[in-house]
Amino acid sequence: MAVTDRTELRLAGAGGQGLILGMQILFRALGLEGKRAAQSQSYEPTSRGGYCYSDLILSRDASDYPLVTGLDVIAALSQVGIERSLPFIKPGALVIVDERLVETPPTGPFKLHVLPLSERAAAIGSPKVANIIALGAMAKLSGVCGRDALEEAVRLETPPKFADLNLAALKEGFALDHLALADA
Incomplete structure (x- = not known):
């Protein structure tokens, strides 16, 4: 996927589920690569379990509107996450959903990849790193950001005691691209 004048992404x-942290990491990584971005988030007032998302607008020039109007890339870690985002997904967008947590994957004119995000997170030691696995898969499949910058951003944005686990999760996300291509 080529980055255009304006590329809109969502977790x-x-x-x-760590969705806001995930986009903060991507935001930092894009900054390390010298790219322009704006990051925002929204969540329901419940502290856990309510609908939550974090968006990132990547643009070549200063964006005149820093909020999503049409998603080019989305990774959804729950059914409600994908359902509430569907109206914003552009035709041809990259759509990544967790195979276990999104029981009914969406259909539409987009590139859908159903991946074992939460399963892989549990396998490497913590279900809490599914967000970082999704981030790695999103970056790899979209080409929006390089792996080196993401690794550095993980080191900068996460507590040192979790850095190794998050770096392992990022590596796992980048490795999922072979599965995703089989789904395409």
């Missing part, structure tokens, strides 16, 4: 799911 969506439920509160407590």
Whole structure:
């Protein structure tokens, strides 16, 4: 996927899944690469389990509107995350959903990849890193950001005691591209 003058990305799911942190990491990585971006988020007032998303607008020039109007890339870690985001998904967009947490994957004129995000997170030691696995898959499949910058951003944005686990999760996300291509 080529980055255009304006590329809109979203991590969506439920509160407590680390979606905001995921986009903060991507935002930092894009900054390390010298790219322009704006990041925003929204969540329901419940602290865990309510609808939550975090968006990132990547643009070549200063964006005149820093909020999503049409998603080019989305990774959803829950059914509600994908359902509430569907109206914003552009035709031809890259759509990544968790195979376990999104029981009914969407259909439409987009590139859908159903991936074992939460399963892989549990396998490497913590279900809490599904967000970072999704981030790695999103970056790899979209080409929006390089792996080196993402690794550095993980080191900068996460507590040192979780850095190794998050770096392992990022590596896992980048490795999922062979599965995603089989789904395409």
